[in-house]
Structures are given as C-alpha cells and as structure tokens.
Amino acid sequence: MxxxxxxxxxxxxxxxxxxxxxxxxxxxxxxxxxxxxxxxxxxxxxxxxxxxxxxxxxxxxxxxxxxxxxxxxxxxxxxxxxxxxxxxxxxxxxxxxxxxxxxxxxxxxxxxxxxxxxxxxxxxxxxxxxxxxxxxxxxxxxxxxxxxxxxxxxxxxxxxxxxxxxxxxxxxxxxxxxxxTRSLPPFLTAITGMDTLVHAIESFCSKNAYRLTELLALEAIRDVGRSLAASVKDGSDMEAREAMLRAVVTASLAFSNTRLGNVHAMALPLGGWCHVAHGTAVAVLLPHVMDFNRSAAEDRLAAVGEAIGAGSDGKAAVSFVHRLNETIGIPARLGPLGVSADVIPSMAADAMLSGNILVNPRTTTRADVEALYRTAL
Ligand SMILES: [Fe+2]
The missing domain is CATH 3.40.50.1970 (Rossmann fold)
Known part of the structure; x- marks a missing residue:
C-alpha cells in the first residue's frame, strides 16, 4: 500500500x-x-x-x-x-x-x-x-x-x-x-524554549516527516530563531513571548505526528539516571546530535539553518545552536550537570529502547549513542 x-x-x-x-x-x-x-x-x-x-x-x-x-x-x-x-x-x-x-x-x-x-x-x-x-x-x-x-x-x-x-x-x-508566561524566569524560559526548538528540529528531520509536519516544524524553528534570545533577555517582551508560545503549538502539532529523534531518546535516561532537567538535557545534546546527523540529512539541516537564521548550511546551523545555548545561559557540557562517564553504558542501553531512535534520520547504533554521550560530556 x-x-x-x-x-x-x-x-x-x-x-x-x-x-x-x-x-x-x-x-x-x-x-x-x-x-x-x-x-x-x-x-x-x-x-x-x-x-x-x-x-x-x-x-x-x-x-x-x-x-x-x-x-x-x-x-x-x-x-x-x-x-x-x-x-x-x-x-x-x-x-x-x-x-x-x-x-x-x-x-x-x-x-x-x-x-x-x-x-x-x-x-x-x-x-x-x-x-x-x-x-x-x-x-x-x-x-x-x-x-x-x-x-x-x-x-x-x-x-x-x-x-x-x-x-x-x-x-x-x-x-x-x-x-x-510573562513572569517565567530567564533560565526556565531558556530551557523550555530549547525544548520547543528540539521538538521542531527533530520532527523536521525525522524519517516520519511529511509536508504538513515539515511546514509546522519550520515555522516553529523560525519563531524560536527570532524570539527565544529576546524572551530570555526581557521576559516582558510580549511579542517574543507570543512567538515562543506559537512555536510550542506548531512544534507540538508537528512532533505529535512524527515522533522525535536521538536527542529525546538520549535525554530521558539523563533525567532518569542523573536527574538532569529535560530542557537542559535536550539543549546540551541538540548540537551534537545535529552534527552526527549531518552525513545523512545535510539538506534537512541546511533548511533548519535557513529557518533559524544561520544561512542555508548544516554546519552553520550546528554552530548557531551552540551559540544560542551560550547566549541564553545553558551549560555547554553534561559533566558539570552531574553526569559521569560510568553511567553512559546504562543510559545508552535505555536510550536504545526508545522508538525515537528508529525515526532519527541517521541510523544509530548503541556505540553511536555512547559516543554521542561522551562527546557531550
Ligand atoms: Fe521535549
């Protein structure tokens, strides 16, 4: 059929x-x-x-x-x-x-x-x-x-x-x-906003994506690219707040119909084993997983780069996300968040059980997941 x-x-x-x-x-x-x-x-x-x-x-x-x-x-x-x-x-x-x-x-x-x-x-x-x-x-x-x-x-x-x-x-x-959302403090604004961005990017790059979900995901990426840093900097910027909430709606409608990818598969074990907040976990992992996916989804990531305001290039999209994390005060690494190398094998085993691994654009093995955790450590 x-x-x-x-x-x-x-x-x-x-x-x-x-x-x-x-x-x-x-x-x-x-x-x-x-x-x-x-x-x-x-x-x-x-x-x-x-x-x-x-x-x-x-x-x-x-x-x-x-x-x-x-x-x-x-x-x-x-x-x-x-x-x-x-x-x-x-x-x-x-x-x-x-x-x-x-x-x-x-x-x-x-x-x-x-x-x-x-x-x-x-x-x-x-x-x-x-x-x-x-x-x-x-x-x-x-x-x-x-x-x-x-x-x-x-x-x-x-x-x-x-x-x-x-x-x-x-x-x-x-x-x-x-x-x-007006009174939400800057750090919570940052990590929840990054969760939305990850939902949009993972949905857009997912093997399950199709035209309708792609349009919604791209619109969410655009809104986050334009408004997340502004809403963290000045919580009373209601235009930025409104754009971020609109991004939640478009990203959620997209990913509810496609599932996500490696970032979410790997973020749940970080919460379970090391109590890293979900938004922080996905924000730290995102650029590393995007970089890993480039060999299988360069066109997709170039479109992400275009939408987010980095130019039509996958590598530029990855750099943009690293800089965005830095600008909005999200740690660059998992180590300072209490994650140690000895839990990586257990986390990788759990991550592999997630259905999100199967729809990630690049085929991913347990060794890949372990390597990704190490890169982000
Ligand atoms: Fe999430």
Whole structure:
C-alpha cells in the first residue's frame, strides 16, 4: 500500500493574550460544576492563580486547589492527585503550570475514568477510555504537554522515565495565553524554549516527516530563531513571548505526528539516571546530535539553518545552536550537570529502547549513542 500520512489533533486549542481567563467556557461546555485545579507552589507565588480562581468563582464553578505537583512526578504523585480529585468529586481538572502540572493532571484524568495506577498505561495506546476533561493552561512556552499525546512519569527505583502515549491521555482544551508566561524566569524560559526548538528540529528531520509536519516544524524553528534570545533577555517582551508560545503549538502539532529523534531518546535516561532537567538535557545534546546527523540529512539541516537564521548550511546551523545555548545561559557540557562517564553504558542501553531512535534520520547504533554521550560530556 502507498504511504498514508495521518494527522491527529486531539486537543481544542485557543491562542491569544488573556485567553486563560476564559476557562469557564470550556468547563461549561463539558458541564463541569466541580473542578480540581492542579498546580505547583511556584505558580501560586508568581500570582498566576488568583485571576483564574476569580473567574471560577464568578462562574459559580466549585473548585479546590491541589498545589502539590512536584517536578518530574512519579506514579505515586499522580496517584495522590487522582485520589484528591476523586475524593472531591471533581468532574474536570484545570492544570495551571509547566509540563509536570499538565502531565499530572492528564494522568489523574486517565485514572478518574480508567482506574488503576499510571503504571498500568505505560507504552503506546494502552488507555482504553478517554480521560476526564482536562483544561490545560501552560505557564511555560516549552514542553507542549498541553497538546501532546505523551505523558512522562518518573520511575525513580529503576532510574527510568516512563512514557504513556495515547490519544485518550490528552488535555481536551489548551488555553495558550502568552500573558501566563510573562513572569517565567530567564533560565526556565531558556530551557523550555530549547525544548520547543528540539521538538521542531527533530520532527523536521525525522524519517516520519511529511509536508504538513515539515511546514509546522519550520515555522516553529523560525519563531524560536527570532524570539527565544529576546524572551530570555526581557521576559516582558510580549511579542517574543507570543512567538515562543506559537512555536510550542506548531512544534507540538508537528512532533505529535512524527515522533522525535536521538536527542529525546538520549535525554530521558539523563533525567532518569542523573536527574538532569529535560530542557537542559535536550539543549546540551541538540548540537551534537545535529552534527552526527549531518552525513545523512545535510539538506534537512541546511533548511533548519535557513529557518533559524544561520544561512542555508548544516554546519552553520550546528554552530548557531551552540551559540544560542551560550547566549541564553545553558551549560555547554553534561559533566558539570552531574553526569559521569560510568553511567553512559546504562543510559545508552535505555536510550536504545526508545522508538525515537528508529525515526532519527541517521541510523544509530548503541556505540553511536555512547559516543554521542561522551562527546557531550
Ligand atoms: Fe521535549
């Protein structure tokens, strides 16, 4: 049979300044009268929750705030959030925060309708019933958790990050509001923005890419090339903030339909074994993997260079990314982040299990992955 390209968009997306404050509308659409707001203490401290709560009160929607989301949540943290939602009788979840809050809410939503624990749903297409409605309001321009069918949970006992991939484990609504990212500190702006860039570049170069995903990925690369450094330098530059959030949308739509590549395959073990934050891990690895891919995907990387503003040349694209990391304050190497050479074989073994290796443009062996970790060390 000829190749068939499928494009999935499970989430309804609203984009614009102030759109977070319209959250009562989607809640009314799903007839939710009791909701659990899932967030973390940083969001509350930044003053982002007050206006949201006000809108819920105005709309006479009963709510409770669950603010115990931790970075890199494990299945037990997801369970705690789910139990709180069940005890409260929540009919929907409102996630306000970064990828950890949104993934916690997505998985708690899955447990509300499917029961069990998050561990029961690890892998692809293992969630039988659609999650309870989740309205996701991101406060970072980065992970794309509000739009993707992936949720990541940490398995600390086995040093692994587990991925749940299912169109039933998504947010039903994403309210993409650049104003909600205004107070994000520079370093978090930098690493979440680099995550978006990696999503776009890996999707564009993926063996699964096709015209529709390529267009979206290239547009995301353009937006990041023009706006990431500006949004790190001056968080109140709302044009830059808006472009970065738009890049999250285009990159997420692209990679949800193509998967990623070696950078993401290698970044999850860095989180599992060495607790390197996802955005930092992907940012440090990106130029090394791009350089590795040049022999198989020079044309693709030249197009990346063109879109990012480096000129139509793969090598220039690699140099541009090295410089961008330096400009926005991301470490150049993994060593200073607590990664040591002795864990490389274990990390490489885990990376090879990722489906992302298979769609990387250059065929990659375990020895290649070990060499890439060493180069980045
Ligand atoms: Fe990522």
């Amino acid at each position: 000829a190749r068939v390209d499928q494009f999935r968009i499970p989430t309804r997306i609203s984009f614009g300044r102030g759109v977070a404050l319209t959250l009562a509308e989607p809640l009314k659409q799903v007839r939710a009268e009791r909701v659990l707001v899932v967030t973390d203490p940083g969001v509350i401290k930044a003053g982002l929750l007050g206006p949201i709560e006000e809108r819920l009160r105005d709309a006479k929607i009963a709510y409770e705030v669950y603010d115990a989301v931790v970075p890199d949540p494990g299945w037990r943290e997801v369970q705690r959030c789910f139990e709180r939602a069940r005890e409260y009788g929540a009919q929907a979840l409102v996630a306000v925060g970064g990828g950890s809050s949104i993934d916690t809410a997505k998985m708690a939503g899955v447990l509300l309708t499917n029961g069990g624990t998050a561990l029961d749903y690890v892998g692809a297409d293992k969630v039988p019933l659609p999650a309870a409605p989740v309205i996701a309001i991101p406060t970072t321009a980065g992970t794309g958790a509000e739009l993707t069918i992936n949720s990541v949970i940490a398995d600390r006992e086995h040093h692994k990050k587990l991925v749940i991939i299912s169109p039933n484990a998504t947010a039903l609504f994403a309210l993409e509001d650049p104003e909600m």
